[in-house]
Amino acid sequence: MPDYATQYRCIGKGFCGSVWSLEGHQDENSAIKREDGAPGRSVTNDYEMHMRVLQSAHRHPPSTPLSIPQCHELIQPTDAWWQPRLQQFPAGYTACRALISERIPKVPRRISDKIADLFCVGNTTLAEFVKNNADDNACLIRPYLGRRRRHKQQSPSTSRFQRFSLRNVPLHLDQMEALGLDTTSYAETMADALAMMHWGARIDANDVEFVLAPPRKVDSPSAFQSEYLGTHCMWILDFDCCRPLTMDEAGIERACEAFFKNDPFFPKPGTGGAADEDLWQVFKKRFLMASLRIMAEATEDERNLAAKLMERIEEEGHLRKSRTADQPDSAN
Ligand SMILES: Nc1ncnc2c1ncn2[C@@H]1O[C@H](COP(=O)(O)OP(=O)(O)O)[C@@H](O)[C@H]1O
Ligand SMILES: [Mg+2]
Structure with a gap:
């Protein structure tokens, strides 16, 4: 019943x-x-795009700990x-x-409690509130490989009105590094996911979200292991803003625009930081490799699109950096 x-x-x-x-x-x-x-x-478009992604992942199973609901x-x-x-x-x-x-399984309280302490340092009232708040029970973590916090640990706020939520909590690159998380593997997994969405599902991946969360209980693929976050996977979700991608110059322009418009999940080229540039190179190398694998049977013109997209993103990254040279941290 x-x-x-x-x-x-x-x-x-x-x-x-x-x-x-x-x-x-x-x-x-x-x-x-x-x-x-x-x-x-439209959830109808969400459904159609989501199905394309699942079919593509079925044809080209990612080798990284990527999960798709x-x-x-x-x-x-x-x-x-x-x-x-x-x-x-x-x-x-x-x-x-x-x-x-x-x-997507929620991050268990024993881990999200640590995240609450990390973000609410100096404000135990807020940390305790979040730890016991029913609405904060559904914790997912957003890996922002393309952004560092401007002000590292600021002077702790003790305001009762400071807002903080465990739903979609953003972990910035500097925080992931400090927590000893494997940012290189995350970058490779994101690159696999993007190549699979662009060339397998042939969608622009506009506004797709990435989250770190536990693997599904049965049939889970490989997973990341971390002392801080425990066993976890990278999941992708929210396909309602995606559109079909044309396999031509216009498609590359579209994909480049979506890359920069999205929340700062992807590593970014041309930010000026050595560690950021290294991570971008990891991402790019893996994206090109995954693209070739997925487009093994495509025409040569189509296969060249992957390198063109990477070049276009690098060009755009440097352009954005030079435009925001006076405000170095705002280049996203
Ligand atoms: N399958 C899911 N499992 C767990 N949480 C989800 C799932 N889908 C969405 N969510 C949560 O709900 C939020 C809103 O859903 P989303 O699909 O992003 O809607 P929108 O298209 O309005 O942005 C997500 O950011 C995520 O926190
Ligand atoms: Mg969303």
Whole structure:
């Protein structure tokens, strides 16, 4: 007998919609993305792009610890699915278009507690609040390989009103280095993911998110091991802003634009820092390698697109750096 008594909890919010899950329930491994956000954003497109990514990953399995949530079902507002389940959402919520996919496992409290302490240093009231706050239970970590914090540990804020959330908590490159995390492997995994999305799924990967989180319980691929974060994988999510990519110059321009528009996940060329440049070289080398593997049967013109994209990104990176020469930390 299905259990329709457990209430859905909101585990995330974006411009497209809100994301919900059932905890302690037979369906706890599912995430429901409701199309109840800004007009013009579409879970139908999310579904179509997500399916392309899954098919591509099936054809070209990444060799790095990259996980892609399974994509289960697109639900229409009139579908019978809603009938028994609407009561499981808070009062006032109506049936809408929704996408059901696999829930990315949350970072367990024993690890997210350490992250709360790291970010709320000097403000134990805030740290304790976050550690016990139900809304901060759904912790995912964003690896920002393309950004360092401007001011390392600032003088600690003791304000009760300082805001901090464990949902999508950003770990910047300097923090990952300090925590001994394997930024090189993260860069390689991101490069594999981007090559797979561009040349296998043939999408621009616009606005796709990367998160570090535990591997799925069964059938998980290889994983990263870390003393601080435990066993974890890199997951990708949120495909609703992706568009098909044309295999030509216009496609390269589009992919370059998406690369810089995205949150600062990817390592960046031309920032001026030696460690950042090294990480960019790791990313580039791996991207070119993965691209050749995926495009083994493509035409020569298509295979050349990968190198063209890397050149275009380097050119754009240096251009951005020279434009922001007066504000070195704002080059993202
Ligand atoms: N499958 C999932 N598993 C766990 N958390 C998710 C999942 N999908 C989305 N989320 C959470 O919900 C947030 C919003 O979802 P997202 O797909 O990014 O929506 P939007 O398109 O509105 O940005 C994400 O940033 C993430 O924190
Ligand atoms: Mg999002």
